Amino acid sequence: MASGVKPRVKVPKSASAGEAIVIKTLISHPMESGQRKDGDGNPIPRSIINRFTCEFNGQTVIDITMEPAISTNPYFEFEATVPEAGEFAFTWYDDDGSVYNDNKAITV
Amino acid sequence: MDFTRRETLALGGAAALTFVLPFRANAAVDDVIAEFTGGAAVGDAGVELTAPEIAENGNTVPIAVSAPGATSVLVLAAGNPTPGVATFNFGPLAASQTASTRMRLAGTQDVIAIAKLADGSFARSSKTVKVTIGGCGG
Numbered sequence: 689m690a691s692g693v694k695p696r697v698k699v700p701k702s703a704s705a706g707e708a709i710v711i712k713t714l715i716s717h718p719m720e721s722g723q724r725k726d727g728d729g730n731p732i733p734r735s736i737i738n739r740f741t742c743e744f745n746g747q748t749v750i751d752i753t754m755e756p757a758i759s760t761n762p763y764f765e766f767e768a769t770v771p772e773a774g775e776f777a778f779t780w781y782d783d784d785g786s787v788y789n790d791n792k793a794i795t796v
Numbered sequence: 797m798d799f800t801r802r803e804t805l806a807l808g809g810a811a812a813l814t815f816v817l818p819f820r821a822n823a824a825v826d827d828v829i830a831e832f833t834g835g836a837a838v839g840d841a842g843v844e845l846t847a848p849e850i851a852e853n854g855n856t857v858p859i860a861v862s863a864p865g866a867t868s869v870l871v872l873a874a875g876n877p878t879p880g881v882a883t884f885n886f887g888p889l890a891a892s893q894t895a896s897t898r899m900r901l902a903g904t905q906d907v908i909a910i911a912k913l914a915d916g917s918f919a920r921s922s923k924t925v926k927v928t929i930g931g932c933g934g
Contacts, residue, residue: 708891721900723877748887750895755880757873759856759898766884767891 693717697778699792703770711742711749714763715780715788721756737762737788739781745774772796825872825879825908832870832883832910833918842919843869843911851901854927860896863911863919869893870912874922875905903930 698712715737722734736756742749749768768776773796780788829838843863851857861869861884871881884895893911901907908922 743887744889747889748885749889750887751885752895752897753883753885755882756878757876757881757900759900762897764895764897765860766895769889769891771889 693780693782693786693788695778695780695788695790697776697790697792699776699794702795705796706769706771708767708769709794710765710767711776712763712765713740713742713778714761716761717780717782719756719758719760719762723756735783737780737782740764741779742766742768743777743779744768744770745772749776770794770796825874828870828872828879829908829910832912836916836918838910838918838920840919840921842866842913842917843909843921845871845907845909845921845923846896847907847923847925849924850926850928852928854901854903854930856898857901857925857927858896858898859907860894861909861911862892862894863909863913864893865914866893866911866919867914868912869895870910871899872908872910873899873901873905874908876900876902881907901925901927901930903927 693716695715700709703709717737720732720735724732726732734756736754738754740752750766752764776792778790846860861871863869868883868885870883872879873881881899886893904926906922906924911919913919
């Protein structure tokens with residue numbers, strides 16, 4: 689497991705019903721691409737987050753599949769509709785099987 | 797100037813390589829596109845890709861895709877060792893089919909976005925990004 693993985697998510701505290709809000713997410717992760725070599729010339733194995741999903745009360749907002757070409761500390765910005773009060777669930781899936789979660793509640 | 801048989805062969809081999817290598821890179825991109833579209837024709841309108849003209853650091857190149865009504869958008873970097881970058885799948889609660897992120901580019905190359913639109917058709921947009929320092933390690 690990559691060490692020091694910490695998700696950060698920015699969601700407004702409240703919104704009016706049906707409003708489109710901007711969500712910004714960042715997770716600290718080295719995103720080792722598998723292309724680099726260490727000092728002895730051995731390839732460093734790939735270790736990335738390969739999938740990110742955002743759901744609101746169980747409904748998908750966005751589902752992103754990532755390849756090694758995504759930068760270190762993957763950052764995403766997107767827009768979501770808020771039909772009612774509820775909770776956003778953010779999930780990151782690591783290559784090694786780890787899953788990182790974050791939740792943010794929003795009021796209407 | 798006389799060429800020995802050996803020199804001629806070496807020259808021919810080198811020339812063949814220079815033709816084959818770019819072709820292989822393009823073939824990889826075409827394969828990924830064909831897999832995404834299922835071989836369907838790809839139009840021009842319907843997807844917008846925002847990327848800087850010049851990126852100083854290939855390790856973090858900010859890009860944004862916008863494709864109104866699209867169900868998914870595939871982003872490719874034609875000149876990277878592996879062309880795939882990311883696939884954005886938009887769910888029912890996505891307010892707009894836009895997203896932005898940061899990607900790695902190995903060098904100056906085309907970045908391609910292909911969107912699957914609501915009616916099942918596909919749209920393509922591409923942009924050339926000049927990279928001063930590549931983003932694939934050494």
